[in-house]
Amino acid sequence: MAAPNRSLVEDYSRYLKAFELFLERSSEHQCMRDFIHNTLPNILATVGVGKSTLNVMGVGSGAGEIDLEILTQLHAKHPEARVENDVVEPSGDMLYKYKVLVAKTLGLDHISFRFNKMTAIEFESDWKQRNTDRKLDFIHMIQMLYYVNDPEATVSFFRSLLHKNGKLLVILVSGDSGWGGLWRRYRDQVHSRCVTTADIKSFLDAKGIHYESHVFASSMDITECFTAEDEKGELMLDFLTEVLEFTKNAYPELNSGVLELLKQPECSREVDGRVMFNNNMDAPPAGQSGWGRLWRTYRAQLCMSDISQCVTSGDVRNFLDAKGIPYQSHTLPSQMDITECFTAGDEKGELLLDFLTEVLEFSKNASPELKAGVLELLKHPECSREVDGRIIFNNNLEALVLTP
Numbered sequence: 001m002a003a004p005n006r007s008l009v010e011d012y013s014r015y016l017k018a019f020e021l022f023l024e025r026s027s028e029h030q031c032m033r034d035f036i037h038n039t040l041p042n043i044l045a046t047v048g049v050g051k052s053t054l055n056v057m058g059v060g061s062g063a064g065e066i067d068l069e070i071l072t073q074l075h076a077k078h079p080e081a082r083v084e085n086d087v088v089e090p091s092g093d094m095l096y097k098y099k100v101l102v103a104k105t106l107g108l109d110h111i112s113f114r115f116n117k118m119t120a121i122e123f124e125s126d127w128k129q130r131n132t133d134r135k136l137d138f139i140h141m142i143q144m145l146y147y148v149n150d151p152e153a154t155v156s157f158f159r160s161l162l163h164k165n166g167k168l169l170v171i172l173v174s175g176d177s178g179w180g181g182l183w184r185r186y187r188d189q190v191h192s193r194c195v196t197t198a199d200i201k202s203f204l205d206a207k208g209i210h211y212e213s214h215v216f217a218s219s220m221d222i223t224e225c226f227t228a229e230d231e232k233g234e235l236m237l238d239f240l241t242e243v244l245e246f247t248k249n250a251y252p253e254l255n256s257g258v259l260e261l262l263k264q265p266e267c268s269r270e271v272d273g274r275v276m277f278n279n280n281m282d283a284p285p286a287g288q289s290g291w292g293r294l295w296r297t298y299r300a301q302l303c304m305s306d307i308s309q310c311v312t313s314g315d316v317r318n319f320l321d322a323k324g325i326p327y328q329s330h331t332l333p334s335q336m337d338i339t340e341c342f343t344a345g346d347e348k349g350e351l352l353l354d355f356l357t358e359v360l361e362f363s364k365n366a367s368p369e370l371k372a373g374v375l376e377l378l379k380h381p382e383c384s385r386e387v388d389g390r391i392i393f394n395n396n397l398e399a400l401v402l403t404p
């Protein structure tokens with residue numbers, strides 16, 4: 001059955017009210033701040049090294065709170081650099097709030113702001129018309145890809161603007177979030193674009209585009225959705241389904257089906273009598289391990305045996321999603337010390353390399369290029385991190401639980 005007629009974004013002031021309520025009720029911005037303070041600095045340290053001016057762009061920046069946090073971290077890493085910051089945001093209200101925030105925030109003298117009141121696609125055609133060869137050092141699109149018609153084309157265009165050491169940060173809800181659960185079941189009946197990092201990951205993998213992934217946990221208290229005629233509950237239901245006045249406009253089966261699903265473990269859990277919707281995000285995708293990274297790069301060279309099919313939980317999730325099969329997902333953090341792999345002739349190191357690549361006597365039998373490439377990749381932050389001088393491989397697992 002088709003979606004009830006009107007999309008929430010058609011009534012922009014109601015959308016903004018719903019978004020503000022969502023921010024109030026969820027840990028979204030708090031967990032983003034944790035990510036920006038703890039993880040992003042290492043990413044920002046590698047962009048625009050040695051440049052006197054850094055070019056930054058936020059796409060769908062909203063009121064700019066998160067942008068300013070990012071710019072603060074960038075300044076800490078590159079204190080000498082000036083920053084030219086482009087903002088691409090179609091909402092006049094949001095841009096106004098962004099400008100007010102800039103005006104009252106101290107310490108932004110090194111930044112020039114350029115505000116583009118445009119959608120991503122309008123900005124793209126404007127950019128092409130201007131025929132500029134300007135390149136960007138850092139672009140972020142945080143929780144905005146839901147609003148474009150073709151998220152993959154949008155990612156491709158903005159990625160093409162990057163300087164050779166530039167980075168593009170995409171944050172979306174993860175495939176294993178409550179949003180993913182809701183969209184898998186009601187993709188055709190809600191107005192959301194239903195895009196999660198699982199979709200972006202499939203696209204990047206298919207194109208052989210490298211990426212790093214960071215998962216962060218977030219939740220949203222949706223308890224009032226289950227109280228009839230509660231104003232906030234109704235606003236949250238609009239935000240969750242992107243259907244304008246969902247309670248009034250959805251036909252009864254959709255209304256009761258969505259309410260029931262929102263309470264299921266696939267979407268929420270109960271904490272102290274409150275219903276907490278899983279708003280997990282990732283920058284992309286969930287459950288990405290060092291194995292996934294290794295296999296994406298060397299699938300053709302390494303995945304030749306009967307037992308090593310180079311399948312990650314992401315592949316299984318894509319298949320389940322495509323078939324519309326519901327499942328629950330749990331990330332199990334795990335790691336492996338592979339330091340000895342980097343000591344030539346070390347017996348344990350060689351055994352570990354055989355295990356990682358599933359090539360018998362990898363050190364002896366692999367071509368010099370493959371060996372050097374694998375060793376370099378295994379040290380890369382996408383596979384491992386250094387802890388007290390040891391190389392710790394990301395062995396994260398994801399448990400997918402299927403129901404009949």
Ligand SMILES: C[S@@+](CC[C@H](N)C(=O)[O-])C[C@H]1O[C@@H](n2cnc3c(N)ncnc32)[C@H](O)[C@@H]1O
Pocket residue numbers: 019059060061062063066088089090091094118119120121141142143144147148
């Ligand atoms: C969910 S908000 C996220 C705001 C901000 N990035 C944050 O995380 O707080 C989505 C933003 O994308 C903007 N937006 C909507 N459609 C867009 C489009 N087609 N192109 C660019 N931005 C868009 C909205 O106006 C809104 O400010």
